[in-house]
Amino acid sequence: MRFEEFLRKVPKVELHCHFEGTVRASTFADLAKRHGIALPTGDVSKLYDYATIYEFLDIFALVSSTLVDREDFARVAYESLEDGVTLGNLRYREMFFNPTLHTRRGIRIATVLDGMIDGIRQAETDLGVQCRLIADVYRQDEPATARQMVEEVVELRRPEVIGLGMDGAESPDSPERFVEAFALAARNGLRLTSHACEDGPPENVTTCLDLLGCERIDHGYHVLESPEVTARCRDEGIYFTCCPTSTSVVYGWTDLRTHPIRDMVDAGLRVTLNSDDPTMFRTDIGSEYADLCMALHYDVAQVRRFVFDGIEATWLDDSDKTSLRRAFSDELEHLERQLEAT
Numbered sequence: 417m418r419f420e421e422f423l424r425k426v427p428k429v430e431l432h433c434h435f436e437g438t439v440r441a442s443t444f445a446d447l448a449k450r451h452g453i454a455l456p457t458g459d460v461s462k463l464y465d466y467a468t469i470y471e472f473l474d475i476f477a478l479v480s481s482t483l484v485d486r487e488d489f490a491r492v493a494y495e496s497l498e499d500g501v502t503l504g505n506l507r508y509r510e511m512f513f514n515p516t517l518h519t520r521r522g523i524r525i526a527t528v529l530d531g532m533i534d535g536i537r538q539a540e541t542d543l544g545v546q547c548r549l550i551a552d553v554y555r556q557d558e559p560a561t562a563r564q565m566v567e568e569v570v571e572l573r574r575p576e577v578i579g580l581g582m583d584g585a586e587s588p589d590s591p592e593r594f595v596e597a598f599a600l601a602a603r604n605g606l607r608l609t610s611h612a613c614e615d616g617p618p619e620n621v622t623t624c625l626d627l628l629g630c631e632r633i634d635h636g637y638h639v640l641e642s643p644e645v646t647a648r649c650r651d652e653g654i655y656f657t658c659c660p661t662s663t664s665v666v667y668g669w670t671d672l673r674t675h676p677i678r679d680m681v682d683a684g685l686r687v688t689l690n691s692d693d694p695t696m697f698r699t700d701i702g703s704e705y706a707d708l709c710m711a712l713h714y715d716v717a718q719v720r721r722f723v724f725d726g727i728e729a730t731w732l733d734d735s736d737k738t739s740l741r742r743a744f745s746d747e748l749e750h751l752e753r754q755l756e757a758t
């Protein structure tokens with residue numbers, strides 16, 4: 417087996433993937449047609465063309481607007497997990513979704529959640545992949561809107577929803593605006609994470625850890641600009657959910673050989689690999705492993721670190737982590753034997 421194939425077949429967890437960013441272009445076109453929503457182009461292959469994070473966020477909102485009925489959410493959740501399994505041997509995902517992108521269009525939050533949960537349960541039955549959900553605060557929302565979103569999520573008490581995160585454009589809106597929303601989530605037993613240092617300063621990581629109470633950091637690249645914050649994250653064993661392709665497209669780190677992920681690994685930070693918005697960036701979890709590890713000439717030991725740090729960074733309980741570790745270990749040994757045989 418070639419190393420690239422090995423990388424795609426390695427069993428994986430994924431902790432940084434946005435539901436709305438996993439819609440297949442063909443499904444986006446289908447749903448737009450079904451709901452009478454105009455698209456900027458009739459060419460399905462060009463639907464996900466954009467140049468900046470702001471254009472990307474516009475398309476993200478347009479994709480979201482095509483999700484209307486419970487079955488739309490179910491279809492996308494199922495296809496999203498199916499792509500992860502088929503293209504990258506995905507076994508477990510904690511997936512973000514943005515409630516207010518939908519509720520502000522008049523879609524009930526129960527429709528969003530129950531639709532996604534239908535798709536998740538069907539995918540588990542058919543494909544053996546598991547998925548849990550993280551409701552994301554959208555940074556460009558007002559703090560009161562974010563707080564109300566958390567109240568609604570808490571009130572519904574769907575067991576699949578295990579955490580609160582935060583996304584949207586980082587530079588214009590600082591994380592401390594959402595202290596109340598995060599405190600409310602923590603009081604109600606939700607686990608906490610946040611996008612930070614994607615294009616914002618290292619202080620954003622400190623704010624997310626100390627003020628918001630986050631356990632993980634999504635992205636985190638600019639943390640390297642502060643030796644103090646970097647050392648703190650290393651010493652505390654903070655997990656970073658990094659996304660090679662999306663950031664190389666949006667932030668111009670087009671050469672993966674010099675992507676900050678390399679320096680984060682070298683600095684001793686705990687890094688996991690993720691696909692972010694896979695269909696919108698024309699990638700998948702298998703390609704993220706293959707492209708980054710090939711570009712940086714990482715060996716099997718480093719691949720194992722990514723995989724097992726991924727398991728440690730999940731919010732599964734200890735016994736579920738142990739069984740996942742065991743299953744992954746067996747499968748990796750089998751794959752490594754096939755790799756050596758060539």
Ligand SMILES: [Zn+2]
Nearest residue numbers: 432583611692
């Ligand atoms: Zn993201």
